[in-house]
Amino acid sequence: xxxxxxxxxxxxxxxxxxxxxxxxxxxxxxxxxxxxxxxxxxxxxxxxxxxxxxxxxxxxxxxxxxxxxxxxxxxxxxxxxxxxxxxxxxxxxxxxxxxxxxxxxxxxxxxxxxxxxxxxxxxxxxxxxxxxxxxxxxxxxxxxxxxxxxxxxxxxxxxxxxxxxxxxxxxxxxxxxxxxxxxxxxxxxxxxxxxxxxxxxxxxxxxxxxxxxxxxxxxxxxxxxxxxxxxxxxxxxxxxxxxxxxxxxxxxxxxxxxxxxxxxxxxxxxxxxxxxxxxxxxxxxxxxxxxxxxxxxxxxxxxxxxxxxxxxxxxxxxxxxxxxxxxxxxxxxxxxxxxxxxxxxxxxxxxxxxxxxxxxxxxxxxxxxxxxxxxxxxxxxxxxxxxxxxxxxxxxxxxxxxxxxxxxxxxxxxxxxxxxxxxxxxxxxxxxxxxxxxxxxxxxxxxxxxxxxxxxxxxxxxxxxxxxxxxxxxxxxxxxxxxxxxxxxxxxxxxxxxxxxxxxxxxxxxxxxxx
Numbered sequence: 001x002x003x004x005x006x007x008x009x010x011x012x013x014x015x016x017x018x019x020x021x022x023x024x025x026x027x028x029x030x031x032x033x034x035x036x037x038x039x040x041x042x043x044x045x046x047x048x049x050x051x052x053x054x055x056x057x058x059x060x061x062x063x064x065x066x067x068x069x070x071x072x073x074x075x076x077x078x079x080x081x082x083x084x085x086x087x088x089x090x091x092x093x094x095x096x097x098x099x100x101x102x103x104x105x106x107x108x109x110x111x112x113x114x115x116x117x118x119x120x121x122x123x124x125x126x127x128x129x130x131x132x133x134x135x136x137x138x139x140x141x142x143x144x145x146x147x148x149x150x151x152x153x154x155x156x157x158x159x160x161x162x163x164x165x166x167x168x169x170x171x172x173x174x175x176x177x178x179x180x181x182x183x184x185x186x187x188x189x190x191x192x193x194x195x196x197x198x199x200x201x202x203x204x205x206x207x208x209x210x211x212x213x214x215x216x217x218x219x220x221x222x223x224x225x226x227x228x229x230x231x232x233x234x235x236x237x238x239x240x241x242x243x244x245x246x247x248x249x250x251x252x253x254x255x256x257x258x259x260x261x262x263x264x265x266x267x268x269x270x271x272x273x274x275x276x277x278x279x280x281x282x283x284x285x286x287x288x289x290x291x292x293x294x295x296x297x298x299x300x301x302x303x304x305x306x307x308x309x310x311x312x313x314x315x316x317x318x319x320x321x322x323x324x325x326x327x328x329x330x331x332x333x334x335x336x337x338x339x340x341x342x343x344x345x346x347x348x349x350x351x352x353x354x355x356x357x358x359x360x361x362x363x364x365x366x367x368x369x370x371x372x373x374x375x376x377x378x379x380x381x382x383x384x385x386x387x388x389x390x391x392x393x394x395x396x397x398x399x400x401x402x403x404x405x406x407x408x409x410x411x412x413x414x415x416x417x418x419x420x421x422x423x424x425x426x427x428x429x430x431x432x433x434x435x436x437x438x439x440x441x442x443x444x445x446x447x448x449x450x451x452x453x454x455x456x457x458x459x460x461x462x463x464x465x466x467x468x469x470x471x472x473x474x475x476x477x478x479x480x481x482x483x484x485x486x487x488x489x490x491x492x493x494x495x496x497x498x499x500x501x502x503x504x505x506x507x508x509x510x511x512x513x514x515x
Contacts, residue, residue, distance in 0.1 A: 007049040009042075009326065009370055010385040011090035018385050020046070020324055022053065024373040026266045026303040028294065028321055032311045032344070033328025038366045039307055042326055043271055044069055044390040046305075047227060050269050051100050056217045056225040059271040060246070064233040068393030070102035070405055083389035086366065090386050098391045101220040102227045103409050104402060107205050107245060111231035112406065113415045115245075116207045119155040120145070122248060129286050130202075130244040131193035140186040143179045144168050153424035157207040158194055160424035165190055167428055200238040205245065208419045213252045215411050217268050236274070243278045247286075250293045250304070257300040267301035275306035276313035291317045310337075311344045319347065323373040326387075329363035344369075351381035359384055 006019035020029075033039050040063070047057045047069060061067060074080070074097065087095035104112030119127065124145045128138040144164045148155050155161055165187050168175060172182040197203070218226040235242045250270070257267065272278065278290065294304055298321075306314055306322065310330070314322070325347065332338045345356035348371045360369060363384070370385040397405075406412065 007046060007053070008092070008388060009046070009372070010368070010387040012383045012385050015091065016383060017091075018370045018372060018380075018383060020372050021375050022265045023262060023375070024323065024377060025050075025055075025269065026262065026298050026301055027323035027373055027377075028298065028303055029305040029324035029326070030311065030314065030319070030322040031271075031305060031307045031326045031328075032309065032330075033363075033368070034309055034331050036365065037328035037363065038368070038387060039328055040065060041366065041390055041394065042328070042368065042387050043273075043305075043307055044392065044394070045388050047269075047271060048098075048100055048391055050266075051225040051227050053265060054219055054223050054225050055266050056219065056268045057227045057271070058216050058230070058249075058268065059227065060230045060232045060242075060273045062232045062236055062273040064231070065394075065396050067102075067104070067229060067231075067397045067402065068395045069100050069227060069229070069390075070104075071393045071397055071401065072099040073097040073391060073393045077394070079389075079394055086386065086389045090388060092388055095389065096391065100227050100392055101222075101224050102229055102405065103215075103218075103411060104229050104231060104406055106231040107235055107241070108201050108231075109204055109416075110234070111402065112229070113409065113411060114204060114418075115211050115230075116205060116415070116418075117210050117248060117252075118208065119157065119161050119206050120148075121210065121252075122206070122244075125285070125289070126244050126248055126251070129283065130240050131190065131197060132240065133190065133193065136183070137186045137189055139180070140165075140168070140182055141190060143175065143182055146179065147175070148424055153427055154422075156421070156423045157425075158198060158203050162191060162194055163425040163428045197241070200241060201234075202238070202241055205241065208421065209415055211415070213249070213256050215414070216249075218410065232273070236277075239277045239280075242274075243280075243282075246272055246278055247290060247293070250297060250302075251289075253302055254293050254297045254300060257302065259299050260301040261299060263301045266303045269303040269305065271305045271307060273307045275308040276310070278306075279313065279315055279318075287315060287317070291315075294318055294321055310340045311347065312340050323377075323379060325369075325371050327360060327369040328367070329365075330360050332361050348382035349379040351383065354382055354384055356382060 006021045007025070009018045009020055011017050031039050031042055043059065044066065047059055050057050059066060059069075073083070084095075087093075105115050106112035107115050122130075124138065124142045128141055131137075131141075133141060144161065144167075145155065147153075147168060148160075148164050153160070153164065155164060168182050169184050169187040172184065175182055216228050220226060232242060235245075253268070260267065279287065282290070297304065305324075306318075308314060311319070311327065327344055327348075330337060330341050330344065332341045341357055341360055344360060348356055348369065350356075354369070356369060363369070366387050368385055368387055369382050371379050371382040374380055
């Protein structure tokens with residue numbers, strides 16, 4: 001429910017309402033907590049209200065249970081009694097079930113519209129991270145991008161990149177004076193990494209038609225923001241691809257959208273589940289890129305909310321920019337979890353009435369510690385809060401419901417059919433074919449110009465060899481038969497030899513005529 005100029009999150013035990021100020025929603029946020037503590041329900045309720053207020057939303061459905069946000073909840077659902085009691089307890093008197101406009105996406109193109117970008121748009125930095133390349137290999141990859149740009153060769157899909165790598169390998173000596181050494185071993189390592197990426201379904205992500213980022217920023221005929229849901233359950237098997245895709249999207253938004261400062265409401269809001277995948281084992285250059293994008297994209301009117309089990313999964317340089325925080329329970333059994341409790345407690349504005357380090361381990365399901373930015377930009381003191389229930393269905397929709405919603409999508413005809421136009425792969429293949437034909441023509445023309453017979457082709461050599469083999473075989477058979485007739489059999493026909501005699505006469509006659 002919209003709460004004045006904000007989004008109602010929940011209420012404390014003493015009835016104090018906690019609301020996300022819409023004008024401060026682009027200052028980013030964090031939803032954290034152990035598995036089963038209510039993070040998904042919290043995310044779902046916040047996303048619903050953003051949509052209802054006309055703000056487009058993007059969320060990654062990692063576990064496959066967020067698709068229900070497209071359908072209204074039901075009084076027959078198992079959670080109905082719990083949600084109805086919670087709504088009454090926190091004073092949400094107008095709570096009722098409702099659906100939300102949604103578009104389903106899938107990098108693999110199975111559970112939603114395919115999302116594609118071109119290799120050129122991805123760029124060498126993100127692609128090197130995706131392929132897990134070292135510094136030398138990243139340098140070789142940059143040479144491929146630079147040469148393709150210089151020679152007007154489009155890098156659209158992985159076939160184009162593979163062909164470009166083969167090209168710089170073949171021209172390594174020529175390119176060394178301009179770009180430095182291009183090691184064939186490095187090229188081979190990149191090609192193997194591309195092969196691994198293909199096996200993980202990465203080839204579906206590169207190609208055309210490329211995604212128009214504005215299709216994530218639609219509203220429906222009622223003025224509600226469309227919720228774009230990325231099916232990421234299978235994508236999680238390729239965490240590098242998932243993390244690189246998320247960062248690419250943020251980069252695209254940053255480069256595409258104009259500066260707006262702090263608008264009355266965000267242009268768009270992103271919810272990134274399993275946020276630790278964006279940061280695990282990331283090189284310093286990539287972390288710097290993430291920090292830069294998160295810091296600057298606020299001025300484009302875009303809010304980014306990270307969802308993770310442990311708040312220490314998010315680096316300090318990024319965590320410090322997350323002004324709106326909802327912290328569900330953390331189970332402090334291990335030293336790492338105890339460290340997480342201490343770290344989480346230190347991120348909240350202190351409240352004398354709340355011992356964060358103690359309470360954070362005692363929170364019930366659907367309860368959280370909440371600290372949100374106020375209208376003046378300062379954080380509220382942390383409060384123990386009962387989170388509001390969502391209005392849409394909790395849990396996944398059926399395949400039939402997904403198919404129906406996909407058939408009604410406003411962007412289906414735009415992306416469902418792939419396009420393969422002429423690019424680096426086709427041009428380099430044509431160039432190689434023309435070079436081979438020219439070399440063959442030159443080789444054929446050289447003997448004719450000198451008056452010598454051209455050397456036999458491979459096909460001619462095969463025919464000559466076969467003829468010699470056959471001739472030798474027949475000769476041996478004739479000799480054997482002649483020997484049998486002359487020296488061994490003792491059997492002659494009355495006319496002077498029959499068939500064998502004819503063969504002997506034929507062979508001897510040829511020899512005599514030859515002489």
